[in-house]
Every structure is written in structure tokens, then in C-alpha cells.
Amino acid sequence: MSDRMKLPEPIAAVVEESVRGVHRRVPGVTGCIAATVDGRLLEHVVDNTADPRRMAAMIGSMVALGETIGKEVRIGRSQFVVVHALDGILLMQRVPSRKELLVVATLARTTTNLGVVLHETRRAAGEIGEALDRWLQSSAA
Amino acid sequence: MNEPKLVFAGTMGAGKTTAISAISEIPPISTDVANTDLDAHAKLATTVALDYGEVTFGKNSKLRLYGTPGQDRFDFIWSLLARDALGVILLVDNSRPAPLTDLNQYLDAFGDAIEQGRLVIGVGRMEEFPLPNLEAYLEHLDARQLLVPVIPVDVRRREDVLLLIESLFRQIECLLEVTTGGEPEDDWSELVRTAREGSE
Numbered sequence: 056m057s058d059r060m061k062l063p064e065p066i067a068a069v070v071e072e073s074v075r076g077v078h079r080r081v082p083g084v085t086g087c088i089a090a091t092v093d094g095r096l097l098e099h100v101v102d103n104t105a106d107p108r109r110m111a112a113m114i115g116s117m118v119a120l121g122e123t124i125g126k127e128v129r130i131g132r133s134q135f136v137v138v139h140a141l142d143g144i145l146l147m148q149r150v151p152s153r154k155e156l157l158v159v160a161t162l163a164r165t166t167t168n169l170g171v172v173l174h175e176t177r178r179a180a181g182e183i184g185e186a187l188d189r190w191l192q193s194s195a196a
Numbered sequence: 197m198n199e200p201k202l203v204f205a206g207t208m209g210a211g212k213t214t215a216i217s218a219i220s221e222i223p224p225i226s227t228d229v230a231n232t233d234l235d236a237h238a239k240l241a242t243t244v245a246l247d248y249g250e251v252t253f254g255k256n257s258k259l260r261l262y263g264t265p266g267q268d269r270f271d272f273i274w275s276l277l278a279r280d281a282l283g284v285i286l287l288v289d290n291s292r293p294a295p296l297t298d299l300n301q302y303l304d305a306f307g308d309a310i311e312q313g314r315l316v317i318g319v320g321r322m323e324e325f326p327l328p329n330l331e332a333y334l335e336h337l338d339a340r341q342l343l344v345p346v347i348p349v350d351v352r353r354r355e356d357v358l359l360l361i362e363s364l365f366r367q368i369e370c371l372l373e374v375t376t377g378g379e380p381e382d383d384w385s386e387l388v389r390t391a392r393e394g395s396e
Contacts, residue, residue: 060232060233091230091232091233092229092230092232092244093229093230093231093232093233093242093244093267094244094267094269094270095232095233095269108269109269109272111269112244112267112269112270112272113272115229115244116227116244116245116265116270116273117245119227119228119229119244119245120227120245120246122227123225123226123227123245127225154230155229155230156230156232
């Protein structure tokens with residue numbers, strides 16, 4: 056049993072660049088993490104001392120809970136989950152792809168515009184999802 | 197408090213989701229996602245946050261049933277769900293390479309429940325994988341100075357899961373006899389007593 060998963064190289068390169076890209080582009084972003092839907096760490100940049108492996112597990116749980124709650128309260132599928140805390144924001148979402156296997160989360164200061172955090176997280180998720188789909192397609196061919 | 201909480205814990209694939217589905221009177225709520233760790237277990241989906249179900253016990257006592265994720269990376273949820281729980285039902289999968297080592301991890305994690313005598317162990321797949329046998333489990337627990345009921349179960353069977361709950365109730369009652377001379381010491385204990393009286 057491993058809490059860290061090794062991705063095929065073409066996907067790993069995109070995941071790394073996407074995660075680092077969010078962190079690089081937005082000044083108030085203090086971290087970005089990619090993980091599997093079942094909470095295994097893939098890639099991370101985190102400025103504070105939080106344990107990225109534990110974060111990966113928690114992000115997997117939160118995204119799944121958000122989707123379960125969305126269904127239960129009849130508001131449809133959860134798009135993202137936000138923890139707005141005193142000293143920061145954590146925004147989590149699933150990576151859109153044919154096989155929904157991954158999640159991405161961004162950690163930011165409270166002074167960061169939530170819309171920007173959402174936009175950048177979506178962008179990273181989209182890039183990773185496209186890479187995953189390309190790889191799945193080429194593997195199936 | 198009239199809707200106590202029971203927690204089903206144990207390794208990935210031990211049958212926590214199945215056990216709750218077997219007895220829940222409402223469609224169980226689950227947080228299953230794709231299992232990406234096929235080295236750990238071959239099953240396709242795995243619980244990553246919790247399972248939830250409800251069952252009526254006795255005349256009017258509703259038990260809320262919570263299942264934990266099995267992988268230890270989710271241990272932050274174990275303690276959240278175990279908080280204020282009436283008891284813990286720990287499921288062990290005897291087909292795994294080292295069930296007693298698995299058991300140790302959960303005994304450590306749910307120490308509070310054990311201390312209060314609110315834990316029962318259900319061992320699954322014992323017919324196909326007879327070792328370790330019940331004696332080995334009891335010796336193992338004895339070495340840790342623990343007196344915990346160990347019951348072979350097939351969690352797909354409703355009666356087996358209810359037997360685990362009944363054993364947990366009995367365990368709590370026995371402990372009450374010893375510690376308080378039979379007087380309920382808190383709301384939970386009072387409720388267990390009421391629920392059991394109602395089911396007799």
C-alpha cells in the first residue's frame with residue numbers, strides 16, 4: 056500500500072507543471088496539490104509546514120464529501136469545495152476527465168481573490184484532465 | 197440523547213460499507229471513489245470519507261451507523277467519527293497477510309473506546325482463511341491485556357452484523373455491572389439499557 060502514486064511520465068510532467076504554475080502565477084497562492092481521488096499524493100508545492108500527504112488524503116475526503124452532500128441536498132454535483140479559514144483559503148476540486156481519478160487543490164492567503172483562486176485551480180485541473188485523457192486514449196489505441 | 201452513534205472501522209476491504217448496507221433501514225450514504233491503489237486491494241471502489249446508515253434497535257432507539265475509510269492515511273477521520281460514539285465495531289479481514297498486525301493498528305487508534313469497554317471485533321473470511329484462529333486472536337488481545345469479544349462474521353448477513361451490535365451492547369452492560377454495580381453511568385449507557393430492554 057502506497058500513499059504516493061507514480062504517474063506515467065507524460066501525465067506526471069503536466070501535473071508537475073500545472074501545480075507549479077498555479078503557485079508561480081498567483082502571488083497570494085501558498086500551495087497547490089494534485090492527488091488521486093482516494094487521497095494519494097501526486098505532486099505538491101506547499102509553502103507552510105502542513106504535511107502534503109495528509110493534505111492529499113483530506114482533499115480526497117472533502118471532494119468526495121462535497122459530491123455526496125450535493126446529491127443528498129438535491130443541489131446537483133459539487134463543482135468545488137472551499138475551506139475559508141482565518142488564515143487562509145483551501146479550494147479543492149475534481150480533475151475533469153473521462154476517468155475521474157484525480158483531484159487538485161490550491162492553498163491561498165485570505166487576501167487572495169477567491170475568483171482568481173478558482174480560475175487558476177480550474178485551469179490546472181483542466182490541463183491535467185486533458186493530459187490524462189490523451190494518455191488514456193493513446194493507451195487504449 | 198436518543199440517536200447514538202456506532203462506528204465501523206477496520207482495514208480496506210474488511211466489509212465496513214457492506215456491514216452498514218446489510219442493516220441500514222435507509223439507503224446508505226457513501227463516499228466511494230475509484231480505488232487507485234490496486235496493490236493494496238483489488239476492489240474497484242473505496243470509501244474516502246464515511247459511510248452512513250441508520251437502524252432501529254429496541255422499541256424506539258435509532259442507531260446512527262458510521263463507517264470509516266480503511267487506509268491509515270485517513271486516520272484523521274477515524275478520531276472524528278469515534279468522538280462521542282457509543283462504541284466501535286472493528287472488522288478484521290482474515291484473508292489479509294497479517295490480520296493481527298492490522299488489528300494492532302486499529303487497537304492503538306481506538307484506544308479510548310477500548311478503555312471504556314466499547315469495542316467488539318468481527319473477523320471476516322474465517323471459513324476460507326482459518327488462521328489466525330479465534331484462540332490466536334484472544335491470545336493476542338490477552339498479551340495486550342485486553343478483554344474484547346471476537347466474533348467470526350460474514351458482514352453480508354444482516355443477522356451477523358446485528359450480532360456484533362448485540363455483543364457490543366452486552367459488553368457495555370457487563371462493564372457497567374463491574375464498574376457501577378449496574379447503575380447507568382452516562383446517557384449512552386442508559387440508552388443501551390433501554391434499547392436492550394425494548395428488544396427483549
